[in-house]
Amino acid sequence: MSTGWVKQVILLLLAFGLYLWSWQQAFGEPPPLSPHILQQLQEHIHYSSTGPNKIGYIAIDDRAAGINQSTWLYVKTALEKYKKEPPIFILLELNTPGGEVYSAQQISDALKEIDTQFDIPVVAYVNNWAISAGAMIALSCRFIAIAKDGSIGAAEPVIQDQSGKMEAASEKVNSALRADFANRARFYGRNPYIAEAMVDKDMILVVRDGKVIKLDEESQARLNGPTPDLLLSRKGKLLTLDAEQALEYGIADFLVPPTKTVSLTPGEEQSGKWPGSKMALMHLPFFEAIPHAEVDAYRMDWKMHLFAFLASPTISSLLFLGLAVGFYLEMTSPGAGLPGTVAAVCLFLIILSSFALEIGNWLELILLLSGIAIVLVELFLLPTFGLLGFIGVLFFLIGLFSMMLPGLSSISFEFDTQTFNAAGDLVMERMAWLCGAFLVSLLLIGLIARYVAPSFAGFSRFVLKGNEQTGYIAGVSPSQLPQPGAKGIAATVLRPTGKVLIDNAFYDAISTGAYIEKGAPITVAGLEGSTLVVDQDAAKEEKR
Numbered sequence: 001m002s003t004g005w006v007k008q009v010i011l012l013l014l015a016f017g018l019y020l021w022s023w024q025q026a027f028g029e030p031p032p033l034s035p036h037i038l039q040q041l042q043e044h045i046h047y048s049s050t051g052p053n054k055i056g057y058i059a060i061d062d063r064a065a066g067i068n069q070s071t072w073l074y075v076k077t078a079l080e081k082y083k084k085e086p087p088i089f090i091l092l093e094l095n096t097p098g099g100e101v102y103s104a105q106q107i108s109d110a111l112k113e114i115d116t117q118f119d120i121p122v123v124a125y126v127n128n129w130a131i132s133a134g135a136m137i138a139l140s141c142r143f144i145a146i147a148k149d150g151s152i153g154a155a156e157p158v159i160q161d162q163s164g165k166m167e168a169a170s171e172k173v174n175s176a177l178r179a180d181f182a183n184r185a186r187f188y189g190r191n192p193y194i195a196e197a198m199v200d201k202d203m204i205l206v207v208r209d210g211k212v213i214k215l216d217e218e219s220q221a222r223l224n225g226p227t228p229d230l231l232l233s234r235k236g237k238l239l240t241l242d243a244e245q246a247l248e249y250g251i252a253d254f255l256v257p258p259t260k261t262v263s264l265t266p267g268e269e270q271s272g273k274w275p276g277s278k279m280a281l282m283h284l285p286f287f288e289a290i291p292h293a294e295v296d297a298y299r300m301d302w303k304m305h306l307f308a309f310l311a312s313p314t315i316s317s318l319l320f321l322g323l324a325v326g327f328y329l330e331m332t333s334p335g336a337g338l339p340g341t342v343a344a345v346c347l348f349l350i351i352l353s354s355f356a357l358e359i360g361n362w363l364e365l366i367l368l369l370s371g372i373a374i375v376l377v378e379l380f381l382l383p384t385f386g387l388l389g390f391i392g393v394l395f396f397l398i399g400l401f402s403m404m405l406p407g408l409s410s411i412s413f414e415f416d417t418q419t420f421n422a423a424g425d426l427v428m429e430r431m432a433w434l435c436g437a438f439l440v441s442l443l444l445i446g447l448i449a450r451y452v453a454p455s456f457a458g459f460s461r462f463v464l465k466g467n468e469q470t471g472y473i474a475g476v477s478p479s480q481l482p483q484p485g486a487k488g489i490a491a492t493v494l495r496p497t498g499k500v501l502i503d504n505a506f507y508d509a510i511s512t513g514a515y516i517e518k519g520a521p522i523t524v525a526g527l528e529g530s531t532l533v534v535d536q537d538a539a540k541e542e543k544r
Contacts, residue, residue, distance in 0.1 A: 033285055037143075037253045041286045044121040044142060047088045051292025055276055056082045056090035056120070058298055060107075060137065067099025067133045069406055070308040072106045073356060078298035079114050087296060090114070090122045091281060092141060098132025101157060101177065102406070108140035108184060115142050125256065125281050126150040131240070135198055139184040139251075145281055146243045146252040153198040153240035155181065174200060190250055197232075197239035205233040212249060259283050272297035310353035313430055316404055317437035322346040324441035329448065347400075354403035364402040371396025405430050478527050481507065486524045490516045490534075500532060509534050 033041070047053040058078045062071055082090060092111070098104075114120050124130070124141035130152040138144050138152060146152065157177050178199040185195035193214050197203040204215040206229035208222065215221060222229045232249075233239040246252035259280040268274040276282040276293030287293070300308065309315055326343030351365065374392025405427050482488070488502030490509075494516040500509040502524070509532040512525060516534065525535035 033254055038286060040253075041143070045089045045286075047290045047293075049291060053276075053290050053293050054085075054087040054296045055279075055282075055293055056087040056298070057093070057272075057279075057295045058090060059093045060096050060134070061093070062096045062099060067096055067103050067107070067137075069100070069103055069311045071099065072103045073304065073308050073311055074298075074300060075107045076110060077300065077304055079110055081298055082120060083114065083118055085296075086118065086120055088290070090120060091125060091279070091295070092122055092137070093125045093127050094130045094134050094138055095126075095128045096131065096134040097129055098134055098155070101133055101136075104133035104136045105180070108137050111137065111140045112184075112187065123281070126152055126243075126246075126252070127256075131155070136181060136184065139181065139190065139195055140187075142188055143254075144246070144252045145254050145256050145284075146246050147256050147280075148243050148258060150243045150246070151240055152246055152251060154238045155198045156201060156238050157199070185251075194232075194239065194241075194249055194251060199238075201238045202235055203233055203239070204231075204235050205239070206231050207249075254284055256280050256284065270299075272299040307353055307356035310349055311356070313433040316350065316353065316430075317433045319346045319350050320404065320434055321437045321441050321444075323350070324438065325444050325448070328441075328445050350400070350403060364399045366399070367395045368399030368403070371399060401434070404434060478530065481527060481530065482524050482532060484524050484526055488522055488524075490518050490520045490522055493518050494534060500534060502532075507532050 056078070058075060060067065060071060060075070062068075079090075111122050115122055121143065122141040123143040123145060124138040126134075126138060126144065126146040128147060128150055130138045130146075130150070132155045135152050135155050144152075155177070157174060178196045181195040181199050182192035186192045191212050193203070193205055193212055197205050204218055204221075205212055206215060206221050207213075208229045209227060212232060218231075218235060221231060241249065241251060243252065243255055247255050261278050261280055261283075264274050264278060268278075272295075274295050274297075276287070276290065276295055279295060281287055282290070282293060310319070323343050323346040326339040326341075326346065329339030330343060351368070354364075371392045371394070374395065375389055378389035378392060482502045486502055488500050490498065491501040491506055492498040494500075494509060494511040496511040496515070498509060498511075498516075499506050500522055501507075508530065509522070510528070511534050516522060522534045524532050526533040
């Protein structure tokens with residue numbers, strides 16, 4: 001009796017599978033949604049029977065550059081828009097080979113937040129690839145739709161070794177990411193073992209009696225008997241699911257068949273608004289029934305494009321390079337000219353991009369500005385650059401690097417395995433970019449000091465030029481310099497450093513306090529190496 005019942009169940013399952021196959025072959029589309037998925041859709045996606053029904057749309061199609069901080073900025077600003085103007089749901093189209101784990105974690109957390117805290121469900125549409133970090137993002141959405149030729153998985157973390165070669169991350173990093181994937185899958189009721197197998201190539205999964213279970217060894221698999229195990233994930237191979245597998249094992253909720261849709265017009269592309277019927281997903285049974293569905297895609301304005309441009313490690317490193325070289329030229333050439341302007345603009349853009357990416361906060365900004373203020377006080381009000389100036393430089397560098405290193409506040413290091421977490425890997429990568437920019441800036445400064453600086457003064461009205469430099473004396477013995485009490489005029493503005501003219505010869509000089517205008521009479525108050533110390537009060541008395 002029991003054996004006959006089992007045979008009947010098996011025959012029914014075979015018949016149902018044949019039905020599904022014949023349906024797809026005949027109609028080229030999936031069968032109706034399962035009652036469970038249909039109930040979930042009805043519970044979380046609420047639309048008006050009279051319309052209009054707005055659908056948010058975000059596309060992560062980073063097949064070239066991959067997911068990075070620019071992608072995070074795009075998604076973050078899009079979600080901020082939808083929080084203010086809530087759609088009935090957000091369609092997130094994915095076609096990406098992966099990218100930065102930390103950026104993907106930021107995106108994934110934001111997607112879960114807008115669903116659970118703002119009641120705006122997210123439907124991930126895997127339109128070809130959701131690999132690595134893309135799989136993490138998909139698993140963080142309440143619903144997952146997948147194209148017939150789509151695939152999801154293969155998320156083993158890799159790091160760059162000292163030779164620049166990519167290699168698998170340590171077990172510590174792998175374990176942390178594996179647990180992260182499992183938690184994200186479990187959050188919306190998906191199988192955590194399948195999510196873990198996407199990260200860990202040593203996991204062995206089989207389908208036994210309709211359930212996915214984990215084995216310690218392949219030898220534990222049940223290969224014989226009336227219901228043998230189906231080997232889903234072998235040891236030594238990352239799990240990647242095609243569309244049918246993702247649907248069968250509950251990772252994807254519905255399949256999107258090849259659907260002929262009307263192309264978007266240039267006006268619709270530019271405005272970011274078009275009828276929902278132009279999206280393949282909207283031809284599935286539940287979505288097709290939504291009346292007056294209109295897609296409201298997020299389009300970045302020029303400001304967001306600028307922030308995304310500044311967020312790339314290449315551009316941020318170039319800004320750091322411009323800041324360093326501009327600061328050097330301004331400090332070695334008296335007068336606020338082009339180099340100082342370039343350095344100020346670079347610093348402003350660094351601060352702007354940092355706050356746009358939510359990297360920097362007010363503490364870093366206060367440290368940075370305090371450091372600048374301390375350095376200016378040390379340069380202009382004190383005769384020498386000492387401990388206070390060093391503290392100012394330290395504050396400035398701490399604030400600057402904190403703003404330029406995303407994930408710095410989330411970094412952690414495991415001493416037993418000598419590895420960083422995902423945020424630490426991103427910080428180290430950005431640090432490598434900045435160190436490279438620093439070395440290039442040193443090289444440029446050396447070349448400028450050797451070959452460009454002599455002619456650079458010709459570009460500034462504040463620096464001596466042409467024949468006026470005839471008779472300039474530098475690097476001479478202090479005994480050959482004008483002694484205290486010698487009189488002359490300021491050849492440049494002293495703020496507090498500059499040049500003075502005494503007996504038709506030019507000398508490096510520093511004032512004891514405030515500015516000294518160009519052409520003002522000066523009196524030598526003392527010597528510091530080969531630099532003359534000018535007494536401003538003495539200069540004023542001489543003028544009177």
